[in-house]
Amino acid sequence: MECAAKGIRRQCSGTANRPCDSCGAVYYCSNSHQISHWSVHKEECGRLKKQLFCVELLNDFPFTFCQVATDKLYEKVETRCSFLDTFGIHRVGIWLCECSCLSCWKDYYEWRGIPLDSPATLLLHWPLTIYQAVQLASARQLISETMDELCIHYLGPERELYQLSVFGELHALFPGVQVHIDFIGPAVSHDRSSCYVAKEFFFCKSGNGEFSSYTTTDNSSAITSSLHSGYYHDRYRDITKEFLPDLIIAPNAGIAAYKSWSATIELIREIEIPAIFSDYCEEACHLAANCLTSVTGSPLTLPVQLNPFRQPLAIEDSALLIPCYSNCFLFGI
Incomplete structure (x- = not known):
C-alpha cells in the first residue's frame, strides 16, 4: 500500500x-x-x-477461485500474474492481455497488434526501457507495485529530446497511472525547458506497405514531461521543491566515461531514491558497477542484466569489438 x-x-x-x-x-x-x-x-x-x-457485495461471486481473485489480490498476497499462472494460462493465447507483464519484443508486438516487420522498436526502446526498469524496481520492492502516480527523473537525454512523442506509449503500458517524467541533462537547451503532454503512440503498416506513426487524440493523456537544462546534482533541489521522484532512470549512462557522474552518484546515495542505469554493452556496465560501488560503498541492488527491450540496431564504430546496442543492459543502485 x-x-x-x-x-x-x-x-x-x-x-x-x-x-x-x-x-x-x-x-x-x-x-x-x-x-x-x-x-x-x-x-x-x-x-x-x-x-x-460494499466490499463483500463487490467480491461476491460463485466461483471457487474467488478468494484468490478478489481478497488475496486486494490484500497484495497474490498478483494477477500469479493467479493466471495457477491455471497455466499466464501469457498464453487469448489470456495474453489479462496482465501487463511483457517479457520481450515479440510479446509487445503481439499485444499492440504491430506487424513484426515494423521498425517501431528503433524508437520504442526508450519507453519500453522505462517500463522494464519500473518492473524490475517493483519486483525488488524498490518502489510500490501498485500506484496511481509515478514520477521519474530521466537523466542525460539526448536523442530522446527529438522523439518525445514516443514516450506517449507509456499511456498503454501504465493504464490508469499518472506518469510524469522530468528530463534533466546538459543537452537540454535553456530555452527548451517546458512541460509536454504526450499522447499514446504506436506504429502500424498501411495498405500500400509503408509504415506510419500514430498518436491518439485523447487530450486526457496521463503522460506528462518537463525539460530541465543542467546536471542532475545541480538541478535536483529546484526540481523537487514539491514532488520527489519514485525512480531515477539514466539510459546509456556511460558512468565510467564521464567525471560529472561522480557528484550525481553522491546525490543519489544521499537521497536514497532507487536508480536504474543502462549502457550499450556488458563491459561498460561492469566498469560502471565498479564506479558505483566505490562511491556508494555497497553492491548493486540490481545486478547487470540483459534488457529484453534493447534497440535491435547494432551500434557502429564502438570502442570494443563486442555487440553493442542502445539500452542493451540494465543495472541499478
Whole structure:
C-alpha cells in the first residue's frame, strides 16, 4: 500500500502501514504524514467509509477461485500474474492481455497488434526501457507495485529530446497511472525547458506497405514531461521543491566515461531514491558497477542484466569489438 500523503514536501519515512482510523481506505507511512494530509483526506473520508461497506457485495461471486481473485489480490498476497499462472494460462493465447507483464519484443508486438516487420522498436526502446526498469524496481520492492502516480527523473537525454512523442506509449503500458517524467541533462537547451503532454503512440503498416506513426487524440493523456537544462546534482533541489521522484532512470549512462557522474552518484546515495542505469554493452556496465560501488560503498541492488527491450540496431564504430546496442543492459543502485 502506498502512503496517501506521498508527494508532499517531506519524504515518506517508511512503509505505509498506518490506516486511517475512520475509513480504513487509505494508509500512511507516519503519524506526521497522516496529520498533514487530513486537510485533503477529510473531504473524502466519509465517502470512502461508506464505499467500504460494499466490499463483500463487490467480491461476491460463485466461483471457487474467488478468494484468490478478489481478497488475496486486494490484500497484495497474490498478483494477477500469479493467479493466471495457477491455471497455466499466464501469457498464453487469448489470456495474453489479462496482465501487463511483457517479457520481450515479440510479446509487445503481439499485444499492440504491430506487424513484426515494423521498425517501431528503433524508437520504442526508450519507453519500453522505462517500463522494464519500473518492473524490475517493483519486483525488488524498490518502489510500490501498485500506484496511481509515478514520477521519474530521466537523466542525460539526448536523442530522446527529438522523439518525445514516443514516450506517449507509456499511456498503454501504465493504464490508469499518472506518469510524469522530468528530463534533466546538459543537452537540454535553456530555452527548451517546458512541460509536454504526450499522447499514446504506436506504429502500424498501411495498405500500400509503408509504415506510419500514430498518436491518439485523447487530450486526457496521463503522460506528462518537463525539460530541465543542467546536471542532475545541480538541478535536483529546484526540481523537487514539491514532488520527489519514485525512480531515477539514466539510459546509456556511460558512468565510467564521464567525471560529472561522480557528484550525481553522491546525490543519489544521499537521497536514497532507487536508480536504474543502462549502457550499450556488458563491459561498460561492469566498469560502471565498479564506479558505483566505490562511491556508494555497497553492491548493486540490481545486478547487470540483459534488457529484453534493447534497440535491435547494432551500434557502429564502438570502442570494443563486442555487440553493442542502445539500452542493451540494465543495472541499478
